[in-house]
Amino acid sequence: MYRIIKQDGKAKRGELKTVHGTIQTPVFMNVGTAAAIKGAVSTQDLQTLKTQVQLSNTYHLHVRPGDQVVRQLGGLHKFMVWDKPILTDSGGFQVFSLASLRKIKEEGVYFQSHVDGRKIFMGPEESMRIQSNLASTIAMAFDECPSSKAPKEYVESSVERTTRWLERCKNELNRLNQLEDTINKKQLLFGINQGAIFDEIRIEHAKRIAEMDLDGYAVGGLAVGETHEEMYHILDATVEHLPINKPTYLMGVGTPFNILEAVDRGVDFFDCVYPTRNGRHGHLYTNNGKINLFNQKFELDDRPIEEGCQCPACQAYSRAYIRHLLKAKEMLGMRLCVMHNLYFYNTMMEEIREAIEQGNYKKYKTEKIRRMTQI
Amino acid sequence: MYRIIKQDGKAKRGELKTVHGTIQTPVFMNVGTAAAIKGAVSTQDLQTLKTQVQLSNTYHLHVRPGDQVVRQLGGLHKFMVWDKPILTDSGGFQVFSLASLRKIKEEGVYFQSHVDGRKIFMGPEESMRIQSNLASTIAMAFDECPSSKAPKEYVESSVERTTRWLERCKNELNRLNQLEDTINKKQLLFGINQGAIFDEIRIEHAKRIAEMDLDGYAVGGLAVGETHEEMYHILDATVEHLPINKPTYLMGVGTPFNILEAVDRGVDFFDCVYPTRNGRHGHLYTNNGKINLFNQKFELDDRPIEEGCQCPACQAYSRAYIRHLLKAKEMLGMRLCVMHNLYFYNTMMEEIREAIEQGNYKKYKTEKIRRMTQI
Numbered sequence: 220m221y222r223i224i225k226q227d228g229k230a231k232r233g234e235l236k237t238v239h240g241t242i243q244t245p246v247f248m249n250v251g252t253a254a255a256i257k258g259a260v261s262t263q264d265l266q267t268l269k270t271q272v273q274l275s276n277t278y279h280l281h282v283r284p285g286d287q288v289v290r291q292l293g294g295l296h297k298f299m300v301w302d303k304p305i306l307t308d309s310g311g312f313q314v315f316s317l318a319s320l321r322k323i324k325e326e327g328v329y330f331q332s333h334v335d336g337r338k339i340f341m342g343p344e345e346s347m348r349i350q351s352n353l354a355s356t357i358a359m360a361f362d363e364c365p366s367s368k369a370p371k372e373y374v375e376s377s378v379e380r381t382t383r384w385l386e387r388c389k390n391e392l393n394r395l396n397q398l399e400d401t402i403n404k405k406q407l408l409f410g411i412n413q414g415a416i417f418d419e420i421r422i423e424h425a426k427r428i429a430e431m432d433l434d435g436y437a438v439g440g441l442a443v444g445e446t447h448e449e450m451y452h453i454l455d456a457t458v459e460h461l462p463i464n465k466p467t468y469l470m471g472v473g474t475p476f477n478i479l480e481a482v483d484r485g486v487d488f489f490d491c492v493y494p495t496r497n498g499r500h501g502h503l504y505t506n507n508g509k510i511n512l513f514n515q516k517f518e519l520d521d522r523p524i525e526e527g528c529q530c531p532a533c534q535a536y537s538r539a540y541i542r543h544l545l546k547a548k549e550m551l552g553m554r555l556c557v558m559h560n561l562y563f564y565n566t567m568m569e570e571i572r573e574a575i576e577q578g579n580y581k582k583y584k585t586e587k588i589r590r591m592t593q594i
Numbered sequence: 595m596y597r598i599i600k601q602d603g604k605a606k607r608g609e610l611k612t613v614h615g616t617i618q619t620p621v622f623m624n625v626g627t628a629a630a631i632k633g634a635v636s637t638q639d640l641q642t643l644k645t646q647v648q649l650s651n652t653y654h655l656h657v658r659p660g661d662q663v664v665r666q667l668g669g670l671h672k673f674m675v676w677d678k679p680i681l682t683d684s685g686g687f688q689v690f691s692l693a694s695l696r697k698i699k700e701e702g703v704y705f706q707s708h709v710d711g712r713k714i715f716m717g718p719e720e721s722m723r724i725q726s727n728l729a730s731t732i733a734m735a736f737d738e739c740p741s742s743k744a745p746k747e748y749v750e751s752s753v754e755r756t757t758r759w760l761e762r763c764k765n766e767l768n769r770l771n772q773l774e775d776t777i778n779k780k781q782l783l784f785g786i787n788q789g790a791i792f793d794e795i796r797i798e799h800a801k802r803i804a805e806m807d808l809d810g811y812a813v814g815g816l817a818v819g820e821t822h823e824e825m826y827h828i829l830d831a832t833v834e835h836l837p838i839n840k841p842t843y844l845m846g847v848g849t850p851f852n853i854l855e856a857v858d859r860g861v862d863f864f865d866c867v868y869p870t871r872n873g874r875h876g877h878l879y880t881n882n883g884k885i886n887l888f889n890q891k892f893e894l895d896d897r898p899i900e901e902g903c904q905c906p907a908c909q910a911y912s913r914a915y916i917r918h919l920l921k922a923k924e925m926l927g928m929r930l931c932v933m934h935n936l937y938f939y940n941t942m943m944e945e946i947r948e949a950i951e952q953g954n955y956k957k958y959k960t961e962k963i964r965r966m967t968q969i
Contacts, residue, residue, distance in 0.1 A: 254918065259634035259925035263910055284893065284918040291894055292914055300910050518659065519666055535638055535675050539667055543629065543659040550634035550925050 220407075220434065221466050225576050229458070229485040232575035235435070235466050238405040239296065239304045239356045244466060244487035245571050247478065247564045248272040248306055250495060253279045254289075254299050257495045258557030259550055262301040267531060268558060269565035272304045272356075274490045277349050278313035282332045282339075286352035294354030294402040306490070307355035309346045309388075309411075311362045312439075312471075323363065325380065343387035351395040354402035359437065360388040362411045367445040374415045378424050385410050385428060407434035409468060415440060416449050418456045425460035435488070436461040437468035442491075447477065454484040475504060475567055475591060479584045482571055494560035499553045501545045504563040508591050512542045512556070530562035531555075595782075595809065596841050600951050604833070604860040607950035610810070610841050613780040614671065614679045614731045619841060619862035620946050622853065622939045623647040623681055625870060628654045629664075629674050632870045633932030634925055637676040642906060643933060644940035647679045647731075649865045652724050653688035656714075657707050661727035669729030669777040681865070682730035684721045684763075684786075686737045687814075687846075698738065700755065718762035726770040729777035734812065735763040737786045742820040749790045753799050760785050760803060782809035784843060790815060791824050793831045800835035810863070811836040812843035817866075822852065829859040850879060850942055850966060854959045857946055869935035874928045876920045879938040883966050887917045887931070905937035906930075 225232040233244040249256060249270045256265065256273075265273060275295060280286055292298045295305050314321060314328050321330035327342020341349075346361035362381040365374050389408060396404045410433040414420035428436065438457055441450045454469070461467055468488030469481050478489050494504065501512040505525040510517075512524075523533035524541065532541065532555035544552030567587070574583035600607040608619040624631060624645045631640065631648075640648060650670060655661055667673045670680050689696060689703050696705035702717020716724075721736035737756040740749050764783060771779045785808040789795035803811065813832060816825045829844070836842055843863030844856050853864050869879065876887040880900040885892075887899075898908035899916065907916065907930035919927030942962070949958035 253922040253924060254915075255922065255924040255926045257924065259929040261910070261926055261930070263906075283922055284914075288893060288914070288918075292896055292912070298912075298915055298918075300915070518663060521667055531638075535636070537667070537673075539659075539663070540629075540673055540675070543663075543673075547628040547630070547654075547658055549628060549630040549632065550928070551630045551636055553925070554634040554929070555636070
């Protein structure tokens with residue numbers, strides 16, 4: 220299902236065939252936490268923004284509207300009206316970052332909903348059942364994401380439990396995929412490498428899960444407080460121990476620079492809230508660096524956010540107008556900024572794929588970084 | 595510039611030729627207070643929602659971003675990227691409803707900005723200069739809108755001042771339209787009839803301003819607390835004293851029922867925040883009555899907001915999905931609801947125009963009201 224079209228150094232130009240279409244990698248997945256892209260962007264808009272994969276959050280959808288509701292409505296694709304691939308995370312990360320009063324046991328995690336305080340239990344089997352109800356294209360394994368500051372002993376035992384959870388995830392998803400009334404019987408499973416910033420734990424864990432013949436492998440637990448150098452170091456140490464003939468996914472990362480560096484280390488799936496969150500605050504990505512539209516100097520600037528950009532915002536509206544919208548707290552301002560930023564990310568991924576195809580990746584990366592840091 | 599194509603009882607099917615294109619009436623003007631439709635709807639979206647006229651608020655734009663900024667950017671049409679007609683109100687209504695510490699004098703009104711508390715003066719000349727800077731298609735005269743509860747003596751003297759202000763507006767706009775560097779030298783001026791709920795004052799004022807040969811006439815000071823019956827009564831008493839061969843504009847009105855009744859009394863321009871404000875709260879107009887998408891019964895409803903509706907929301911998304919978006923406070927929910935409501939209003943205006951053309955208006959109105967009140 221996954222094949223490498225071209226390699227350039229460690230950078231992989233691949234494609235993953237799924238029941239919802241083929242994903243060209245490296246790819247940036249656009250985050251739609253609660254089955255919606257923040258900033259009033261719809262799945263129809265995603266089509267014009269070059270989005271290949273939409274990512275939604277299992278925990279959020281389980282809490283609201285409920286995965287049973289989504290299942291009764293035909294799964295996430297029908298619910299959101301999106302026929303291309305969808306990846307759902309496992310809920311694990313949100314359980315650890317959003318929920319309160321959590322208690323981790325061998326069977327799973329007990330916690331309280333951040334919406335209504337209701338007590339919820341989620342373990343590997345529950346996560347797989349919820350994701351099967353959501354019927355995403357790719358399900359993520361249920362894991363614990365230990366803090367980058369956690370002591371080594373804790374991380375060791377946590378990662379061992381995550382491995383046991385992964386086996387349970389695999390068994391449960393196999394079972395679910397064979398049930399008569401499962402919406403997507405070809406749901407894929409990606410495992411997640413953990414180990415905080417400890418090379419040996421990361422490498423040992425990568426080797427263990429590599430043997431499990433999963434559909435893809437993620438590196439989790441990064442971009443949670445460690446430095447960029449630590450992150451690149453972990454990738455240098457870990458990625459080579461994950462199967463090269465499977466997609467490699469760096470979860471929750473990151474800035475354009477992070478992506479450019481991680482591609483160079485063999486990563487081909489990414490997701491991050493930066494383009495949407497920054498867009499909502501008027502922080503815009505351009506090939507000449509980030510700009511903040513709240514800045515006074517844009518008051519009379521009738522140029523688009525970025526000259527030559529083909530996104531819906533730049534095709535019609537000026538910096539001055541969008542700045543006014545943001546200052547007047549008009550939602551339209553956020554919408555236009557989010558659309559620009561998503562388009563910027565997706566276009567950069569196109570360039571990355573082309574550069575790898577042409578065996579040109581290092582040069583492309585250096586030049587891109589140079590331009591983006593000039594202002 | 596304005597001609598009546600057909601009359602059906604008192605209902606007028608007209609058209610107004612402007613420098614920004616011809617307006618087919620009766621028309622509903624879509625409210626974009628601060629040069630933006632609330633609910634993340636852009637001027638590009640308005641094209642698909644059958645919008646003929648966009649309405650923006652002079653007071654809001656004067657305060658932020660400032661009419662001088664809009665002028666330097668080429669006027670409101672260039673600023674918002676909208677090439678069809680724009681009507682700007684005079685700022686009067688907002689000065690009386692939003693601003694604090696106001697003081698009304700013969701020369702105009704002293705008040706404080708609701709944004710930053712800055713002291714501002716606005717009189718007829720200032721309002722015309724601001725609207726000339728905005729370069730809207732139609733400028734509204736600067737008036738005082740007395741409360742529907744104001745005593746008769748106050749209303750009498752207020753209306754007399756409003757007449758004196760109207761003369762000053764006319765003179766100032768004539769002067770501005772002749773200046774070399776005025777952006778829209780063909781800016782039109784509509785006068786505003788006032789008089790609260792006093793027939794004699796309304797009629798007397800209508801006769802006075804009718805003599806001034808303005809480009810159009812509005813009935814103002816309604817939908818501000820009086821009953822619907824009082825409003826219809828005032829229209830019955832007043833509209834016949836305004837020139838039939840000029841457009842008649844009922845300001846800030848209203849519900850679909852109000853519009854249907856007012857058209858039957860000779861009104862052909864409308865504006866109201868209901869479709870956008872109600873949309874943002876999940877209250878949706880349909881031909882079978884209003885629905886509230888927050889209602890539990892829509893949780894699993896996979897039908898569009900209204901079957902057969904051609905709006906962008908109904909063409910793609912289900913009640914269940916939009917309900918989820920609203921409950922999850924995702925902006926996209928508001929956007930889809932606002933688009934549906936604006937499309938509903940604009941489509942009803944199309945039907946109204948067609949019914950008048952066919953000499954069928956009373957029957958159409960009765961049937962439309964019957965259907966909309968059945969649930």
